Amino acid sequence: xxxxxxxxxxxxxxxxxxxxxxxxxxxxxxxxxxxxxxxxxxxxxxxxxxxxxxxxxxxxxxxxxxxxxxxxxxxxxxxxxxxxxxxxxxxxxxxxxxxxxxxxxxxxxxxxxxxxxxxxxxxxxxxxxxxxxxxxxxxxxxxxxxxxxxxxxxxxxxxxxxxxxxxxxxxxxxxxxxxxxxxxxxxxxxxxxxxxxxxxxxxxxxxxxxxxxxxxxxxxxxxxxxxxxxxxxxxxxxxxxxxxxxxxxxxxxxxx
Amino acid sequence: xxxxxxxxxxxxxxxxxxxxxxxxxxxxxxxxxxxxxxxxxxxxxxxxxxxxxxxxxxxxxxxxxxxxxxxxxxxxxxxxxxxxxxxxxxxxxxxxxxxxxxxxxxxxxxxxxxxxxxxxxxxxxxxxxxxxxxxxxxxxxxxxxxxxxxxxxxxxxxxxxxxxxxxxxxxxxxxxxxxxxxxxxxxxxxxxxxxxxxxxxxxxxxxxxxxxxxxxxxxxxxxxxxxxxxxxxxxxxxxxxxxxxxxxxxxxxxxxxxxxxxxxxxxxxxxxxxxxxxxxxxxx
Numbered sequence: 001x002x003x004x005x006x007x008x009x010x011x012x013x014x015x016x017x018x019x020x021x022x023x024x025x026x027x028x029x030x031x032x033x034x035x036x037x038x039x040x041x042x043x044x045x046x047x048x049x050x051x052x053x054x055x056x057x058x059x060x061x062x063x064x065x066x067x068x069x070x071x072x073x074x075x076x077x078x079x080x081x082x083x084x085x086x087x088x089x090x091x092x093x094x095x096x097x098x099x100x101x102x103x104x105x106x107x108x109x110x111x112x113x114x115x116x117x118x119x120x121x122x123x124x125x126x127x128x129x130x131x132x133x134x135x136x137x138x139x140x141x142x143x144x145x146x147x148x149x150x151x152x153x154x155x156x157x158x159x160x161x162x163x164x165x166x167x168x169x170x171x172x173x174x175x176x177x178x179x180x181x182x183x184x185x186x187x188x189x190x191x192x193x194x195x196x197x198x199x200x201x202x203x204x205x206x207x208x209x210x211x212x213x214x215x216x217x218x219x220x221x222x223x224x225x226x227x228x229x230x231x232x233x234x235x236x237x238x239x240x241x242x243x244x245x246x247x248x249x250x251x252x253x254x255x256x
Numbered sequence: 257x258x259x260x261x262x263x264x265x266x267x268x269x270x271x272x273x274x275x276x277x278x279x280x281x282x283x284x285x286x287x288x289x290x291x292x293x294x295x296x297x298x299x300x301x302x303x304x305x306x307x308x309x310x311x312x313x314x315x316x317x318x319x320x321x322x323x324x325x326x327x328x329x330x331x332x333x334x335x336x337x338x339x340x341x342x343x344x345x346x347x348x349x350x351x352x353x354x355x356x357x358x359x360x361x362x363x364x365x366x367x368x369x370x371x372x373x374x375x376x377x378x379x380x381x382x383x384x385x386x387x388x389x390x391x392x393x394x395x396x397x398x399x400x401x402x403x404x405x406x407x408x409x410x411x412x413x414x415x416x417x418x419x420x421x422x423x424x425x426x427x428x429x430x431x432x433x434x435x436x437x438x439x440x441x442x443x444x445x446x447x448x449x450x451x452x453x454x455x456x457x458x459x460x461x462x463x464x465x466x467x468x469x470x471x472x473x474x475x476x477x478x479x480x481x482x483x484x485x486x487x488x489x490x491x492x493x494x495x496x497x498x499x500x501x502x503x504x505x506x507x508x509x510x511x512x513x514x515x516x517x518x519x520x521x522x523x524x525x526x527x528x529x530x531x532x533x534x535x536x537x538x539x540x
Contacts, residue, residue, distance in 0.1 A: 039305050042346070043298030043382045047485040051474070054483070071300075073382065077469035078483060103394055105518065106299040107346070112381070115518075119378045121466050150534070157530045161466060162520075164527070176535055179527035181519035184438045187394045189350045191303070202307040203351040233527055237520035238465040240380070242439045245513035246459050249441070252433050254457040254509075255425045 001089035001155075002028045004117075006075045008096065008109035009134070010037040011057070011067045015095045018140035019127070020063050022148050023092075030088070032079035035067035041109030043116070046070040052078055072113030080120050090155060091117035094127030095143055097134040099167045101222040101232070102183040103210055111165055118163040118238060123155065129168035143168050146231075150177060154233070163236040167222060169229050177231040183221030185210055257282075258361060260392075262349050262368040263289040264297075264384040267313060267340055268322045271370040271404060273333075274416030276315075278424040279367075280336055286357060287315060287338040288348045295373075297344045299387040308343035308351060323413075345384040349391040365431060366392035369402030370419055372410055374444045376500035377463045380514060389440040390516060399440040400430060405447035405504070421451040422509060438516040446504040453507065460500040460510040 003023055007016045011033035020029045035055070046052060046069070053069040066083050068075045072093060080087065093113035100108040110126050117124030129143040146168065158164065165182075169175055187210050191203040218224075222232040259279050263272045267289035279285050291309075302308065315338035320330045339356065341348035349366060357363050368388035375383040389399030404411070404419045422445060423430075430441060448454060470486040496502065503510045 040301035040303075041298075042300035042344075042387070044300040044344070045296040045298070045382050045485070047483070048296045051482040051484050052471075053480070073298075077485070078471055081469055081471045082473060082483060103516075106387075106390065106394075106516065107301045109300075112298060115381060119381065119466060120468060150531075153530055153534050154527075157527055162523070177531050179524045179531060181521060181524060182517055184517055186396050189354045189395075191308075191351055191355045193355055194307075196307075196309075200309055201311060202309045203303065203347075203355060204307040205301070205303040205347075233531065235520040235523035235527055236518040237523075238378070238381075238518075239462045240514050240516070240518055241462040242436060242513040242515035245433075245435055245439055245515075248434050249459050249511050249513055252426075252429045252457075254429055254511075256422070256451065256454050256456060256509075 002086065004079055004084065004088040004091045005029055005031045005033070006072050006091065006093045006113045007033045008038050008041055008072050008113070010034055011065055013037065014135060014137035014140050015097055018137045019092070019095050019144045022141060022144035024062050030064045030084060032066040032068060032075045032083055034071065034075060035069060038071060038109055040107045041071040041112065042107050043073055043112040044071045046074045054078060054083055072109040073116040076113050076116040077120060088122065091122050091124040092127060093124065095140050096128035097131035098128065099130060099226060100126065100128045100165065101167055101226055102185055103187050105165065105182065114163050114165070115236070115238070118161050121161045123158045123160065124163045126163065126165045130170040165234040165236055167226055167232045169226050169231065171229065175229055175231045177233055178225050179233045179235070180225050181221045182234055183219060183223040258284045258286065258363040260286045260288065260352055260357060260363040260366045262345065262366055262388040263287065264295055264345050264371060265293045266290060267315065267318060267338055269372070270410050270413060270416055271372050273319055274413065274420040275367065275370050275423065276336055277332055278420045280332055285336045286352065286363065287336055288352045289338065289340055290345060290348065291340050291342045294345050294384055296382045297384040297387070298382045299346050299390065300344045301346055302344045303347045308341060308347045310339050310341045310351065313338045313340045345388045346391045349388045350395065353392065353395045353397060363397060365398045365400060367400045367402065370416070371403040373406035374403040374500065374504065375401065375442065376444060376460070378465055378467050380442065386442060386514070393438050393440050393516065398431065398435070400443065401440060402443045402445065404445050415447070418448040418451045419445040422454065435513060439513050442512045442514050444500055444504060444510045446507055448507070454509055455507045457509045457511055458498060458503055460503050460512050461496055461498045463499040463501065464494060
């Protein structure tokens with residue numbers, strides 16, 4: 001089948017080339033990814049401020065590579081509209097070198113790239129793993145191999161416009177895969193407040209403490225399983241209307 | 257009560273001033289705005305990569321300089337504490353909540369808006385305004401995002417009277433709604449001259465969650481191609497009268513509780529069964 005690959009770390013990083021090489025053994029693969037590495041891109045779009053540029057690179061045999069001057073979400077929608085000659089059967093976003101579970105899904109460009117794929121109506125997979133050295137292609141290749149073995153079943157189960165978020169723990173070979181839900185928990189960000197040489201104040205993120213409260217772990221979501229060495233698969237939906245809260249809003253008796 | 261008003265556009269916006277004005281009558285209001293308009297930034301976090309510059313701004317003088325001849329009429333804004341950020345909107349809210357608004361300044365609610373433009377359908381994923389409300393929810397504070405009908409160039413103070421009046425009348429009710437955690441309120445308000453003209457408040461359906469982005473291809477002076485995303489018509493073509501687009505057309509205010517939990521709970525079992533079958537096959 002035809003697969004569109006996107007990521008957040010850049011179109012030439014081992015994270016995406018390892019995956020592309022593995023998948024190109026049995027599929028047609030096109031990479032469309034940011035030229036500059038991004039972090040925490042979330043679902044940001046670029047063309048509100050500046051136009052996008054795209055450039056094709058001829059550096060790998062069998063695999064087409066496009067770089068786009070934007071975010072993962074820009075890459076996906078520009079690829080689908082302009083860069084690809086035919087529509088892909090599947091969009092894969094990753095491999096992200098850190099897990100995207102719990103609250104991290106929001107700020108992750110990798111997960112948002114897959115969500116953008118689903119918005120455009122395609123089957124999309126976000127893939128993340130625990131990688132110790134993001135420059136080591138072999139680490140990514142190991143994850144890619146384990147993933148490609150499970151891909152046919154997952155692809156068959158997916159419906160049109162569905163997103164699944166897959167996370168690999170540090171040792172993928174021994175792991176089993178489990179379908180689970182997102183662990184929601186509070187976040188406490190810690191910033192360093194300082195003044196630069198021009199006497200202008202700034203804040204710089206020092207660490208993110210994700211609650212991982214007892215309640216969150218007891219709910220047996222993605223964080224729970226990942227910590228126990230399982231590969232997690234979370235089916236996502238775009239329908240984020242909280243149905244359980246609808247009646248509370250309806251009964252609020254707003255005054256006009 | 258302490259309120260943080262977060263805004264995706266700059267601090268000079270009329271939409272922001274209208275909201276701050278009515279809130280500052282009774283409450284202590286903090287404002288965080290962006291130095292540069294930062295729409296469609298989603299939940300992106302620039303402070304991972306770069307420091308987020310910010311500064312305390314004299315909000316009253318700034319508004320007076322832009323809109324007024326005398327400083328007198330802007331006295332209502334004199335107690336408002338405003339900050340201007342260079343970064344992404346989620347950064348701004350997070351820095352405000354975790355570093356600036358601590359101890360006695362802890363806020364009870366974060367209201368992001370009033371945005372010049374609605375957010376519904378697939379826009380809820382890339383909207384900065386929604387992202388700011390979610391950031392609040394994640395830090396344990398109620399998040400409310402408000403969007404008003406788009407007007408290129410911004411609204412005048414008179415045009416903002418109706419949405420501001422609605423928020424003023426219903427702020428207590430909005431805060432009293434018993435919301436599950438990680439859930440925000442997404443409020444969309446159609447343009448109107450007076451708050452009395454609104455037909456009522458409805459919870460919308462989520463609407464159409466699919467769109468095909470289109471890009472306009474152009475060529476620059478050196479012959480290289482570049483692309484702009486085309487504005488896709490927001491007209492919701494469904495017959496669903498409770499979709500936000502149709503509610504806006506018929507003069508209702510829409511309030512949607514949106515959750516962060518994107519899990520498709522119905523599909524977990526299906527995937528679970530498939531994966532288990534596969535594991536058994538491998539074991540054999």
